[in-house]
Amino acid sequence: MATAQSVFLSGIVLGSLYAMMATGLSLVWTTLGIFNFAHGIFMAVGALVAWQVGTDLGWGLGPAAGLAIGVAVLVGIGFLSELVVVRPFLARRDVVLIAVITTLSASIFFENGTLLIWGARYKQLEPLIPGKVDLLSTAISAHEVLIIVIAPLTLVLLWLFLKFTRIGSAIRAVSQNRESALLMGMNVSLLYSSAFALSAGLAGLSGILLGSVRFITPSLGAEPLVKALIVAIFGGLGSLGGTIGAAYVIGLLEAISVYFIGLYWTPALLFGVMILVLLVRPTGLFGRKG
Amino acid sequence: MAQPILEIDDLVTGYGRTQVLWGVTLALNEGERIGLFGPNGHGKSTLLKTVSGLLKPWRGAIRLNGESIGGVQPRAVVDRGLIHVPQGNVLFPQLTVVENLRLGAYARRARAEREPNLARVFELFPRLAERRRQLSRTLSGGERQMLAIGVGLMGAPKLLMLDEPTLGLAPKLKDELLDAIGKISRVGVPLVLVEQDVEFLVALTDRLYMINHGAVALDIASTDRLDHGEIMQMYFGKG
Numbered sequence: 444m445a446t447a448q449s450v451f452l453s454g455i456v457l458g459s460l461y462a463m464m465a466t467g468l469s470l471v472w473t474t475l476g477i478f479n480f481a482h483g484i485f486m487a488v489g490a491l492v493a494w495q496v497g498t499d500l501g502w503g504l505g506p507a508a509g510l511a512i513g514v515a516v517l518v519g520i521g522f523l524s525e526l527v528v529v530r531p532f533l534a535r536r537d538v539v540l541i542a543v544i545t546t547l548s549a550s551i552f553f554e555n556g557t558l559l560i561w562g563a564r565y566k567q568l569e570p571l572i573p574g575k576v577d578l579l580s581t582a583i584s585a586h587e588v589l590i591i592v593i594a595p596l597t598l599v600l601l602w603l604f605l606k607f608t609r610i611g612s613a614i615r616a617v618s619q620n621r622e623s624a625l626l627m628g629m630n631v632s633l634l635y636s637s638a639f640a641l642s643a644g645l646a647g648l649s650g651i652l653l654g655s656v657r658f659i660t661p662s663l664g665a666e667p668l669v670k671a672l673i674v675a676i677f678g679g680l681g682s683l684g685g686t687i688g689a690a691y692v693i694g695l696l697e698a699i700s701v702y703f704i705g706l707y708w709t710p711a712l713l714f715g716v717m718i719l720v721l722l723v724r725p726t727g728l729f730g731r732k733g
Numbered sequence: 734m735a736q737p738i739l740e741i742d743d744l745v746t747g748y749g750r751t752q753v754l755w756g757v758t759l760a761l762n763e764g765e766r767i768g769l770f771g772p773n774g775h776g777k778s779t780l781l782k783t784v785s786g787l788l789k790p791w792r793g794a795i796r797l798n799g800e801s802i803g804g805v806q807p808r809a810v811v812d813r814g815l816i817h818v819p820q821g822n823v824l825f826p827q828l829t830v831v832e833n834l835r836l837g838a839y840a841r842r843a844r845a846e847r848e849p850n851l852a853r854v855f856e857l858f859p860r861l862a863e864r865r866r867q868l869s870r871t872l873s874g875g876e877r878q879m880l881a882i883g884v885g886l887m888g889a890p891k892l893l894m895l896d897e898p899t900l901g902l903a904p905k906l907k908d909e910l911l912d913a914i915g916k917i918s919r920v921g922v923p924l925v926l927v928e929q930d931v932e933f934l935v936a937l938t939d940r941l942y943m944i945n946h947g948a949v950a951l952d953i954a955s956t957d958r959l960d961h962g963e964i965m966q967m968y969f970g971k972g
């Protein structure tokens with residue numbers, strides 16, 4: 444049953460990518476209370492910066508440098524984007540709605556920016572590790588194994604950061620009670636931009652990992668972003684563990700569905716499952732009550 | 734005469750277009766504990782929020798040790814050692830008791846004393862020590878008040894403002910908190926205490942202000958004999 448194993452592995456690869464993306468989305472959602480629709484284009488920008496820095500068609504510094512600088516640039520872009528696109532509207536009652544518009548505008552801005560800088564030609568990153576590996580008696584690219592390993596590792600690091608560092612616990616705290624955070628002397632604005640920056644860094648990392656599996660276009664992140672949104676809602680908005688669990692469930696479901704039903708009907712199936720789950724459990728698959 | 738620690742001068746503020754404070758003037762002197770009381774909705778909490786920087790004053794001055802703090806960021810107020818424990822504070826419901834307390838010492842000046850202060854809070858409220866790993870949203874009302882005060886103490890206050898710390902508590906718990914607050918103020922922390930229960934205030938403070946319609950209506954020494962009738966009169970006016 445080699446096919447069952449390869450379906451399983453491709454599901455885990457998808458799940459790993461979704462887990463990183465959805466965690467980024469959910470981090471911003473819990474902390475700032477908004478959805479960042481530029482998350483998808485952040486992925487593409489991360490991949491393009493890594494391409495520019497790393498590949499021989501760019502500056503040729505190698506894939507590792509591309510990865511590091513790509514993520515770092517995205518952290519910076521996230522930090523600045525929060526200042527410009529979110530901060531001015533945070534005090535407003537309708538910030539959720541305004542943020543939909545402003546983050547979508549940012550997304551369009553970055554999309555055209557990347558076209559202006561890098562043109563419309565499809566690009567692809569070299570795999571971080573070349574070659575193939577035998578896993579569960581299935582040949583799978585080493586790069587995909589790397590994705591399977593990096594995702595949980597990154598998320599564990601993120602969890603440790605949020606749980607045990609001063610800034611990390613402050614980020615968790617401010618999302619639960621802004622007024623108390625202020626009264627304890629926290630720099631709430633700085634915590635907001637840090638959370639946004641961290642989330643953008645995660646987007647960059649997922650984009651770079653995806654960039655050697657798929658072609659890099661401005662819409663590299665668009666389709667996975669929709670899946671990540673499903674994951675974030677499916678997992679119960681705001682619960683980190685739930686989001687990660689849901690990412691792997693959706694990834695596996697997608698892989699199975701693509702194999703049996705085909706690429707075309709799979710998104711419809713995923714939305715159908717999400718709606719069913721939300722009908723039965725309005726707080727999501729793993730979400731807390733109220 | 735020595736300079737007051739906290740001085741509020743003709744303070745005016747409100748929410749949006751609704752004015753709530755209509756010129757509050759009061760002072761807290763060295764080593765003093767003052768109590769604020771008055772009818773519901775007349776601006777006691779609003780006054781504290783303006784002092785701690787959650788709300789901007791429209792007019793008037795707030796001075797801490799002679800330095801103007803009106804309209805500065807809450808962070809700047811905390812950094813000067815003025816700690817505000819707000820009314821009905823739910824803190825961080827998804828964090829444990831000890832996580833909440835440690836975050837109380839977030840400000841730089843409180844950080845160095847964090848662990849000794851934590852021990853002191855646990856000594857003052859042994860119940861919190863027993864529940865240190867419990868999520869704070871699962872605490873009872875009384876335990877939550879203890880946690881809120883404990884978090885305030887973790888900020889190493891040079892001046893502590895408590896807003897209705899015994900709201901909705903049974904008499905036995907109220908006595909427990911009265912003891913605890915008494916101990917805190919006895920180590921020399923000046924106190925601004927808001928309470929509906931005037932007897933509670935008399936037991937803990939040196940001077941009382943009655944806030945009525947967003948202004949100070951009465952300024953009395955707690956050592957003055959107050960009987961129940963007089964207090965009722967203060968609330969409801971004569972005749």
Ligand SMILES: Nc1ncnc2c1ncn2[C@@H]1O[C@H](COP(=O)(O)OP(=O)(O)OP(=O)(O)O)[C@@H](O)[C@H]1O
Binds near residue numbers: 748751753780
């Ligand atoms: N966030 C807010 N937005 C608008 N109005 C508010 C807000 N908070 C309080 N108010 C109004 O300001 C007025 C004063 O409220 P405040 O909380 O200061 O009263 P209080 O004296 O503390 O009352 P209580 O004894 O019930 O705690 C009330 O009319 C209240 O409705």
Ligand SMILES: [Mg+2]
Binds near residue numbers: 779896
């Ligand atoms: Mg009040």
